[in-house]
Amino acid sequence: MVMKTITRVLLVAGLAFGTTGIANAKDAPKTLMGASGQALADTCAGCHGTDGSSGGPGTPSIGGLSKAYIVDLMKGFKSGDIPSTIMGRIAKGYNADEIGKLAVFFSGQKFAAAKQKFDATKVAAGKKSHEKYCEKCHADGGVNIEDDTGRLAGQWSPYVKESIAAFMSGARPMTRKMKKRMKKLHAKGGDAAFEELMAYYASQQ
Amino acid sequence: MSKKIDRRSFIRSAGAATAAAGVIGMPSLALGAGKKVVVVGGGTGGATAAKYLKRADPSIEVTLIEPNKTYYTCYLSNVYVIGGGKGIDSIGHGYDGLKKHGVKVVHDYVTGIDAKTKKITTKGGATIDYDRCIVSPGIDFKWESTPGYDEAASGTIAHAWKAGAQTAMLRKQLEEMKDGGTFLMAPPPNPFRCPPGPYERAAQVAGYFKKHKPKSKVLILDPKGKFSKFGLFKQAWSKLYGFKEGSDDGMIVWRGTPKGSDDNKIVKVDVAGKSIETGFGSEKGDVLNIIPAQKAGKIAFAAGLTKGDWCPVNLRTFESTIHKDIYVIGDAAAAKGLPKSGYAANSEAKVAAAAVAASLAGKDAPVPAYVNTCYSIAGPGYGFSVAAVYRLKEDGSKVQKVSGGLTPSNASKGVLASEETYAHSWYKNITNDIFG
Ligand SMILES: Cc1cc2nc3c(=O)[nH]c(=O)nc-3n(C[C@H](O)[C@H](O)[C@H](O)COP(=O)(O)OP(=O)(O)OC[C@H]3O[C@@H](n4cnc5c(N)ncnc54)[C@H](O)[C@@H]3O)c2cc1C
Secondary structure, three states: OHHHHHHHHHHHHHHHHOOOOOOOOOOOOOEOOOOOHHHHHHOOHHHHOHHHOOOOOOOOOOOOOOHHHHHHHHHHHHHOOOOOOOHHHHHOOOOHHHHHHHHHHHHOOOOOOOOOOOOHHHHHHHHHHHHHHHOOOOHHHHOOOOOOOOOOOOOOHHHHHHHHHHHHHOOOOOOHHHHHHHHHHHHHHHHHHHHHHHHHHHHOO | OOHHHHHHHHHHHHHHHHHHHHHHOOOOOOOOOOOEEEEEOOOHHHHHHHHHHHHHOOOOEEEEEOOOOOEEOOOOHHHHHHHOOOOHHHHEEOOHHHHHOOOEEEOOOEEEEEOOOOEEEEOOOOEEEOOEEEEOOOEEEEHHHOOOOOOOHHHOOEOOOOOOHHHHHHHHHHHHOOOOOEEEEEOOOOOOOOOOHHHHHHHHHHHHHHHHOOOOEEEEEOOOOOOOOHHHHHHHHHHHHOOOOOOOOOOEEEEOOOOOOOOOOEEEEEOOOOEEEEOOOEEEOOEEEEOOEEEEOHHHHHOOOOEOOEEEEOOOOOEEOOOOOEEEOHHHEEOOOOOOOHHHHHHHHHHHHHHHHHHHOOOOOOOOOEEEEEEEEEEOOEEEEEEEEEEEEOOOOOEEEEEEEEOOOOOOHHHHHHHHHHHHHHHHHHHHHHHO
16 A cells, blocks of 8 residues: 555654654653553543544544554654644653554454434435545445545544545645545535535444 | 352462562452452442443452432533533433443442441441442532531532532522622632632633623632633633633633732631622622532541541552552542542543452552543633643652643634534543443
8 A cells, every 4th residue: 555655654754853752751750651552542431432432522433443543643643743632632641652552452442333413415425426536545435444544434523524624724644645536526526525525424324 | 249259269369369479568368358349439430440340350249339329420510501501411320331231339328438347338227348449439528618608508509519409509590690690609729629610610600691691790719829721711711701810800700819818718608698708808799609628528537548638549559558458539539640530530440440350360450541631611612621641650659640731822713612522522422431
């Protein structure tokens, strides 16, 4: 997966040049390390739901996402390359080893599709757009995460909407190919096309 | 539990404990070491601990003792009930979820915990044995901090610092107040449960006034010189409710107490006259809200678990440093480094549950991890937060913050709006994590 590698390289580069210096283990007070994946993951449950299954209406479910995607996102939040309201503050508290453990834990959980409202009149158009522009990497209507893409079908709409807005504004990096498709879709259908996509993703419950 | 299982688990834990004795010191070889855990208090900390004990090891017999059939969360009580008028059911949670996890729920009130005989006594007259006991009774008030205002007076003037009838009463009084009235609030001195809580409440009451009673005022007489999320609250108050620091203009007026002064410390409360006398002067209100200073819940004192106002604990396990095999979590614990919040109580409960499960299996306590988050909603589309990730300091002396912080003061409208949405998500997810 060429684009995947590009994403990863991009994120890692951002991390290396990131200005936020938590990883300065030298100045940090000595603390007990080595908590298990379960112990670390249990602290996320207050926001993301038990085992990463979120009851919404906004915070994404993280149980059942791909391991590489979780690692990329945590690293991106930590470096600031991926914009966030709160994850940047939280991700800085974990080192690479712990992020790995968290990713193993959550990728091993079941993804729970969100029970949310959607505009039924927009689903068909959204499906069409998805198949034309997104299905290649977000296979099976956005269910498939084998390409380490993050989950679209059944994820909480307010979050997916924010992700798309961040991609479109350039605040969140994306692969060249995805960017091309997103731009094309937007040029053709405008914001309405994204609304239709959202309805399609939310309809898969 | 049958005798056979008792004996088997005794042998197993005894063997393992002996092997680990070099590491953990004198292992617990309590007579007939079984797997009975009694949790005292079915609030945020207690209910989480009960559920997570069952998750850790379904063979542990977990009994939860809690007087009330419905737990009303303090969190979001300002937003959903006091400001939002959604009614008390919007913050109520029952115990059916815990029962489904195999927790035995007993509705009773614990009057004594005997650390020597490992027996719990209740108001209902029951005596219950335990191998490990987890105590999460929340807070009690130091009524002596508010002369004139006591438990009886809380029947007409709300503290609303334990949610339920108190919360509903405060909302009703605000609804009955005439436009042009004053909501007079006296927040507590440190340390207290939910440090940003009084200031979120001030914003929520102002939000209700702005919509329904625009000539009314919120007057805060604070015994402190500053408070949690100080900058963010002042910014929100001034953006939404015309607050001006040091001025009586605007809907919200905050009067603090500089160090060394007694300006806004309560001297006396006149319950019938609805006024508060402070070191500075006297203020009258139409609806009063007095939040007294706080200490650990009653049972913590009765069981001899306190030192000063709170319960000292081993921060790796939350086991009392006074009484063996009793663990104290939540607001009642002196969890050095962690705030007294629902998120922290939930996090502490998981650390304690894992430590108790390990101890019953004769194993060393696992390495703990803790997180705290506290969202505040100042008005529609206006949320902000404080978050932190913690680790135990190597010498065990403190729960050390390793990352975190506040919503930045220059956060965009979009971020503030998202944080409000995420605050509602937080409520949904944490209450489901506790009671679901
Ligand atoms: C207005 C307000 C807003 C808040 N907002 C937030 C927020 O946004 N985020 C956040 O993280 N925290 C918030 N908090 C703080 C949070 O509510 C507490 O920190 C949390 O509830 C502490 O949990 P606990 O288990 O220690 O106590 P509690 O949740 O109070 O539970 C104690 C339980 O023990 C029971 N009990 C007491 N004594 C006995 C006995 N002898 N026998 C049997 N049962 C007993 C009680 O009935 C009660 O159910 C807020 C608090 C207030 C007041």
